[in-house]
Amino acid sequence: MQLTLEFGGGLELLCDSVKIHKINVDPEAGVEKLTMKHLLAWVRTNLIKERPEMFMKGDSVRPGVLVLVNDCDWELTGQLDTTLEEKDVVVFISTLHGG
Amino acid sequence: MESNGNEELSRIIDELKSLKTEKSNIEHRISALEAQLRKIKVKKDDEMPNSNGSCTSTVKSFVDSSFGHGLSPNMIYRYSRHLLLPSFGVQGQSNLVKSSILVVGAGGLGAPALLYLAACGVGRLGIVDHDIVELNNLHRQIIHTEAYIGWSKVESAAAACRSVNSTIQIVEHKEAFRTSNALEIMSKYDIVVDATDNVPSRYMINDCCVVLGKPLVSGAALGMEGQLTVYNYNGGPCYRCLFPVPPPTTACQRCSDSGVLGVVPGVIGCLQALEAIKIASVIGEPLSGRMLLFDALSARIRIVKLRERSSQCKACGENAALTQQQFQNFDYEKFTQSPLSTSPLKLNLLTPTARISSKEYSEKVAGREAHILVDVRPTHHYKIVSLPNSMNIPLPTLEDRLPEISSALKKEEERRGVNTGSSACLYVICRRGNDSQRAVECLHKMGLTSAKDIIGGLETWAHDVDPNFPTY
Numbered sequence: 262m263q264l265t266l267e268f269g270g271g272l273e274l275l276c277d278s279v280k281i282h283k284i285n286v287d288p289e290a291g292v293e294k295l296t297m298k299h300l301l302a303w304v305r306t307n308l309i310k311e312r313p314e315m316f317m318k319g320d321s322v323r324p325g326v327l328v329l330v331n332d333c334d335w336e337l338t339g340q341l342d343t344t345l346e347e348k349d350v351v352v353f354i355s356t357l358h359g360g
Numbered sequence: 361m362e363s364n365g366n367e368e369l370s371r372i373i374d375e376l377k378s379l380k381t382e383k384s385n386i387e388h389r390i391s392a393l394e395a396q397l398r399k400i401k402v403k404k405d406d407e408m409p410n411s412n413g414s415c416t417s418t419v420k421s422f423v424d425s426s427f428g429h430g431l432s433p434n435m436i437y438r439y440s441r442h443l444l445l446p447s448f449g450v451q452g453q454s455n456l457v458k459s460s461i462l463v464v465g466a467g468g469l470g471a472p473a474l475l476y477l478a479a480c481g482v483g484r485l486g487i488v489d490h491d492i493v494e495l496n497n498l499h500r501q502i503i504h505t506e507a508y509i510g511w512s513k514v515e516s517a518a519a520a521c522r523s524v525n526s527t528i529q530i531v532e533h534k535e536a537f538r539t540s541n542a543l544e545i546m547s548k549y550d551i552v553v554d555a556t557d558n559v560p561s562r563y564m565i566n567d568c569c570v571v572l573g574k575p576l577v578s579g580a581a582l583g584m585e586g587q588l589t590v591y592n593y594n595g596g597p598c599y600r601c602l603f604p605v606p607p608p609t610t611a612c613q614r615c616s617d618s619g620v621l622g623v624v625p626g627v628i629g630c631l632q633a634l635e636a637i638k639i640a641s642v643i644g645e646p647l648s649g650r651m652l653l654f655d656a657l658s659a660r661i662r663i664v665k666l667r668e669r670s671s672q673c674k675a676c677g678e679n680a681a682l683t684q685q686q687f688q689n690f691d692y693e694k695f696t697q698s699p700l701s702t703s704p705l706k707l708n709l710l711t712p713t714a715r716i717s718s719k720e721y722s723e724k725v726a727g728r729e730a731h732i733l734v735d736v737r738p739t740h741h742y743k744i745v746s747l748p749n750s751m752n753i754p755l756p757t758l759e760d761r762l763p764e765i766s767s768a769l770k771k772e773e774e775r776r777g778v779n780t781g782s783s784a785c786l787y788v789i790c791r792r793g794n795d796s797q798r799a800v801e802c803l804h805k806m807g808l809t810s811a812k813d814i815i816g817g818l819e820t821w822a823h824d825v826d827p828n829f830p831t832y
Contacts, residue, residue, distance in 0.1 A: 269585060269653065271582070271583070271613060271618075311756075315608075323607065323611070324607050324608070325603060325605075325607025325611055326607075329664045332664045333665045334664065334666045334667045337665065337667055337668075352662075354587075357586070357587050358580055358612055359557050359582035359583075359614055359625075360467050360468055360469040360556055360557040
């Protein structure tokens with residue numbers, strides 16, 4: 262399944278400072294649908310190059326990270342259970358505090 | 361000669377200071393008198409519509425009483441371009457002049473926000489900040505000018521706002537925004553603009569807005585990115601609905617550490633002014649339940665849909681009902697594990713024997729002691745300025761590059777012909793003396809037990825040893 266992932270608010274520093282990643286990822290063996298839970302695990306293994314604790318806590322993202330599936334807060338789509346579709350855009354953004 | 365020059369210098373500085381104080385006092389007095397005058401005029405017009413029978417007076421009172429929008433002839437002229445907008449018009453402007461807006465923070469976000477809010481004719485504009493204007497603020501905090509370096513940001517911002525628009529009321533709150541004064545200050549305003557730069561302030565301002573039922577226009581900027589949204593508006597989510605748990609302190613970068621392109625907070629601050637104006641004048645759709653993400657480098661703006669108000673929210677949820685008392689007793693620094701003030705962190709990880717002062721280090725250099733100096737700052741910091749003969753090994757790469765340090769020590773010993781038995785010393789420096797301590801801890805663990813850090817880093821070096829050494 263083709264997805265576009267974007268990292269922002271400083272999270273891109275955890276994946277070689279690359280903000281946009283076009284990826285190909287398939288559901289777990291024996292499962293039909295790709296969920297956010299599986300995608301997060303995939304991202305942690307394949308894209309995060311340093312300090313994974315700055316991206317994840319437990320099996321979800323750490324506090325202060327917004328997850329947006331097709332420009333929509335993942336709280337509205339089912340969080341970890343969100344089912345992803347072909348060509349979906351998933352954005353991970355760390356909230357900023359500077360001013 | 362030189363002492364005469366110094367005397368002359370301090371005389372000029374003193375005179376400038378006293379003249380500036382005088383100027384500020386006069387400006388205060390002028391704006392107070394103008395406000396008084398306006399009040400008297402309005403009262404007079406109300407009491408005696410056709411008092412002196414002059415043509416202008418008759419016309420003026422005719423305008424005031426017949427059109428009922430409360431805009432004086434002066435206001436009609438000043439805000440005419442607003443009035444000409446069909447979607448804004450006299451109703452929008454009339455709402456605006458009756459509104460009051462509090463801006464917390466007169467920094468990179470607050471600077472443009474305040475200028476636009478003053479210019480557009482908000483009735484009462486409050487400014488909160490406890491900080492002073494510094495030279496390294498001016499690249500982004502465009503409300504402040506060189507003449508105000510060393511002055512309070514609130515005074516500087518208020519003077520700039522008054523010079524743009526002397527007809528509005530500007531209230532100076534020259535104090536840090538804390539739980540002890542927040543309720544009292546905020547209760548006097550309709551709308552709050554969060555233009556602060558740290559996590560505990562953001563939670564505190566949010567909670568105060570929830571307690572008092574005020575809409576909150578929240579902006580943030582760092583590096584090349586900015587974010588903007590409106591909280592606690594018309595049943596929309598609050599900051600805590602989105603971020604019930606504060607981020608780890610390691611994830612909270614500050615402009616003074618990570619840098620920021622000046623115009624980026626400028627853009628976000630302008631958008632904050634826009635959202636505040638929309639709410640105050642009751643036009644359009646405020647950015648509630650949505651967030652604007654601004655990426656300056658790729659020239660992309662994305663607006664995303666946020667979750668709704670959370671029934672579980674500790675501040676605004678169904679069973680929350682945060683009281684004023686609870687708010688005042690809440691420890692925001694403890695909750696977020698970070699300080700409300702933006703003063704830099706001062707770690708103390710090492711025993712005194714593992715540390716030397718910058719003065720002591722300068723004596724060792726002067727005494728030609730055999731040593732190497734490792735600078736553990738990031739490379740782009742090292743490029744700004746560094747001490748001579750230092751080697752740059754950024755902290756994250758320290759472990760991997762240990763062999764380089766060992767071989768440099770060996771070379772130094774050979775070069776200086778150090779006797780066997782004694783050895784070259786290893787000193788570590790960074791910008792402020794925190795990372796250098798972390799580095800020394802790491803070096804000790806890896807067997808380089810003689811490593812010492814230079815207390816207070818390059819900032820202290822500039823302060824105590826070489827005043828000409830650039831700071832940033």
